[in-house]
Amino acid sequence: MSHPPLSESELLTAAQALSGLTLAQLAHDNNIQVPETLLRNKGWIGNLLEIALGAHAGSKPMQDFPELGIELKTIPIDSLGKPLETTFVCVTPLTSISGLQWHQSNIANKLSKVLWVPILSEKKFTVGERLIGTPFLWQPSSYQAHLLQQDWEEIMELIAMGEIDSITGKTGQVLQLRPKAANSKALTDAIGRDGQPVKTLPRGFYLKIPFTHDILKQEFGYN
DNA sequence: CAATGATCATAC
DNA sequence: GTATGATCATTG
Numbered sequence: 001m002s003h004p005p006l007s008e009s010e011l012l013t014a015a016q017a018l019s020g021l022t023l024a025q026l027a028h029d030n031n032i033q034v035p036e037t038l039l040r041n042k043g044w045i046g047n048l049l050e051i052a053l054g055a056h057a058g059s060k061p062m063q064d065f066p067e068l069g070i071e072l073k074t075i076p077i078d079s080l081g082k083p084l085e086t087t088f089v090c091v092t093p094l095t096s097i098s099g100l101q102w103h104q105s106n107i108a109n110k111l112s113k114v115l116w117v118p119i120l121s122e123k124k125f126t127v128g129e130r131l132i133g134t135p136f137l138w139q140p141s142s143y144q145a146h147l148l149q150q151d152w153e154e155i156m157e158l159i160a161m162g163e164i165d166s167i168t169g170k171t172g173q174v175l176q177l178r179p180k181a182a183n184s185k186a187l188t189d190a191i192g193r194d195g196q197p198v199k200t201l202p203r204g205f206y207l208k209i210p211f212t213h214d215i216l217k218q219e220f221g222y223n
Numbered sequence: 224c225a226a227t228g229a230t231c232a233t234a235c
Numbered sequence: 236g237t238a239t240g241a242t243c244a245t246t247g
Contacts, residue, residue, distance in 0.1 A: 038231095038241080038242060038243085039231075040231055041232070041240095041241095042230080042231055042242045043232070043240025043242085044240080044241085045240085045241080045242095046239085046240040046241060047233095047239090047240055047241095050239095050240080057239090059233085059234055059235070059237080059238045059239040059240095060238075060239080061237090061238065074241085084242090085241075085242060085243095086226085086242095087241085088240080088241055088242095090239095091238060091239095168227075168228090169226070169227040169228070170226090176226095176227085178227070178228065178229090179227090180237095180238095181229080181230080182229095182230070182231075182232095182236090183229070183230060183231090184228080184230080187236085188236070188237085201229095202236080208226090209225085209226080
């Protein structure tokens with residue numbers, strides 16, 4: 001598919017039609033070469049699915065399918081359906097954040113509706129051998145939304161108070177703040193302990209594995 | 224061996 | 236550098 005889907009059902013149907021395909025098959029269908037490893041192609045799977053589903057290509061801070069209000073996320077899983085990695089959501093704003101509310105944040109918008117595409121990515125598989133699982137649409141339950149908002153507010157409060165360096169990957173129940181940069185020497189503006197401008201490592205919001213695991217269990221059940 | 228911290232490619 | 240797509244790899 002080279003055009004954007006016109007409706008939610010069209011998108012879901014197109015995505016589910018990919019279920020069972022290997023990444024090599026999908027890559028071939030889209031005239032894309034399969035890398036031997038993801039070491040230098042970390043976003044390859046996500047990009048492949050974007051192309052296959054006609055997602056809005058671009059580097060703007062918005063959903064993949066803005067007209068449908070849907071964000072596309074691939075998620076690597078093992079044979080038991082457990083996520084193998086955390087899920088990156090978006091870059092975290094570190095300045096001009098006073099008064100920013102959860103409901104107007106980029107992360108809340110992106111997580112308001114997600115098309116999850118599980119990829120069976122066990123280590124014994126080459127990239128091309130990995131299998132596309134069953135895609136499904138998800139919207140956070142009131143409880144999940146509450147957990148996300150709580151973590152977001154805790155983290156953003158610390159950032160606003162100039163305590164970003166006290167935040168680690170352990171902060172938060174379902175959401176975490178971690179580096180999101182080219183390397184550990186990258187610098188961006190943030191708020192210092194006395195409210196003064198300081199330089200720090202760019203950060204991003206990630207969904208912790210137990211949280212995304214729960215989403216998958218909720219969809220597919222245990223076992 | 225899970226989880227946190229570090230890193231890779233690309234467009235602009 | 237920022238924003239897109241994430242996974243790598245060292246640490247505990």
